[in-house]
Amino acid sequence: MNSYSIAQDSPRGSRLVLDSIFHPTDFSPESEEALAHAFKLALAVGAELRILHVDPPGTATPVANYPNIQDMWSRWEREKRPQPVGTQTSYPIPRIRKIRTSGNITRSIVEHLEHHPANLMVLATHQHGGLPRWLKREVAERVALATKMMSLFIPPFSRGFVDRTTGQVLLKRILIPVTQDPYPQPAVDSACWLNHALGCLEGNFTLLHIGTHHDMPFVNQPLRTGWVWDTQYRDGEVVEQILRWEQENTPRLICMMTRGHDDLLDEIRGNHTERVIRKVRCPVLAIPTS
Numbered sequence: 001m002n003s004y005s006i007a008q009d010s011p012r013g014s015r016l017v018l019d020s021i022f023h024p025t026d027f028s029p030e031s032e033e034a035l036a037h038a039f040k041l042a043l044a045v046g047a048e049l050r051i052l053h054v055d056p057p058g059t060a061t062p063v064a065n066y067p068n069i070q071d072m073w074s075r076w077e078r079e080k081r082p083q084p085v086g087t088q089t090s091y092p093i094p095r096i097r098k099i100r101t102s103g104n105i106t107r108s109i110v111e112h113l114e115h116h117p118a119n120l121m122v123l124a125t126h127q128h129g130g131l132p133r134w135l136k137r138e139v140a141e142r143v144a145l146a147t148k149m150m151s152l153f154i155p156p157f158s159r160g161f162v163d164r165t166t167g168q169v170l171l172k173r174i175l176i177p178v179t180q181d182p183y184p185q186p187a188v189d190s191a192c193w194l195n196h197a198l199g200c201l202e203g204n205f206t207l208l209h210i211g212t213h214h215d216m217p218f219v220n221q222p223l224r225t226g227w228v229w230d231t232q233y234r235d236g237e238v239v240e241q242i243l244r245w246e247q248e249n250t251p252r253l254i255c256m257m258t259r260g261h262d263d264l265l266d267e268i269r270g271n272h273t274e275r276v277i278r279k280v281r282c283p284v285l286a287i288p289t290s
Contacts, residue, residue: 018045018197022118024052024109024143027065030124034154035067036164037283038122041152042094044197047119049094052112055102069096076167109143121151125277144258144286150190153277153284160283161198161252171195173204175251177242177272180217182257182289190287191255192222202226208245210238239275246280258286 023038025031035051042049049069055061073093101108113121121144144151154160161171174191178184188207195203203226209216212233221229234241246254258273273286 018047018119020048020050020118020120022050022052022113022121024054024121024123025067026124027053027061027067028124028126030126030154030156032067033158033160033164034122034124034152036072036167037152037154037160037162039069039072040162040167040169040198041120041122044199047094048097050097050099050116050118052099052101052109054105054108055100057102059102061100066098069093072164072167075165079166079168106143113149118149121149122154123151124154124156126156148288150288151286153286155277155280155283157281158283159250159252159281169198169200171198171200171252172202173206173249173251173253175206175208175242175246175249175254177238177254177256178207178209178217178219179238179257180215182259184217184257185219186287187255187257187285188219188221190285191253192224192227194253194255194285195227196224202228204228205230206245206249206251207231208242209233210236210241239272239279242272242276243279246282251282253283253285254280255285255287257289259289 018041021038021042023031023035025035038049041047051066053061053066070093099112101112123143144153162169171194174195176184176187176191184207188205191205192203203224205221205227207219207221207230209231210233213231216231216233232245234245242254242256254276256273256276258271273284277284277286
């Protein structure tokens with residue numbers, strides 16, 4: 001269900017076709033953080049926003065527990081600052097669909113998306129341990145793998161790129177890990193699209209390659225006024241070096257390609273993307289291979 005596509009907007013950049021955003025929620029503070037990112041993106045591109053909650057068998061969550069999008073929208077409008085000339089104007093409040101079901105969490109989400117595809121899934125992940133949550137990291141990972149759709153993961157205590165109190169975008173630095181396989185150009189294109197769609201006048205993009213410039217794959221780096229590109233090389237294990245760079249440089253987003261498990265070791269410990277998601281403090285936009 002790879003239901004998104006990237007189309008060329010101009011020789012200087014690219015855009016992503018996005019008309020439906022899906023957000024599974026457990027009504028936790030972490031899910032509220034993810035909802036703010038989903039809602040901001042829906043506002044920016046005029047996409048429909050679908051919010052799904054899955055009740056465990058035999059339980060029923062009161063409808064009143066659903067987050068009040070109108071309250072969030074009104075708060076953001078009150079906090080809105082004058083926009084610089086040239087920034088993209090947001091669309092009116094998008095269509096919101098609140099969906100409630102019950103049963104197995106992973107199966108319910110996958111079945112919903114099979115019947116009602118979306119372009120982007122925005123979901124929270126939770127730390128291991130602590131109070132039980134239905135949306136554990138393992139569930140988020142399994143859902144993303146099963147649906148094979150572009151997914152934005154918001155970790156706990158995240159340095160997110162949307163302030164949920166004001167709606168302000170804080171997307172200043174984006175990390176894009178670059179490997180020979182899978183080919184990283186869709187991740188570069190998605191990072192550029194996201195920066196542009198959210199009306200950011202500036203962008204700082206770092207291409208991180210674990211290797212040398214001799215085996216660095218070629219990627220097109222779109223040029224736009226205010227955008228800065230930087231390429232860095234490191235030696236070592238891929239996930240370890242991505243995590244180290246993230247800790248040292250505190251990006252607001254990591255954009256990376258992902259694919260299914262390649263071998264038994266991947267099945268046991270998770271693929272590169274899953275292992276990064278479990279450790280970082282910033283959102284991760286995972287773009288599946290075709």
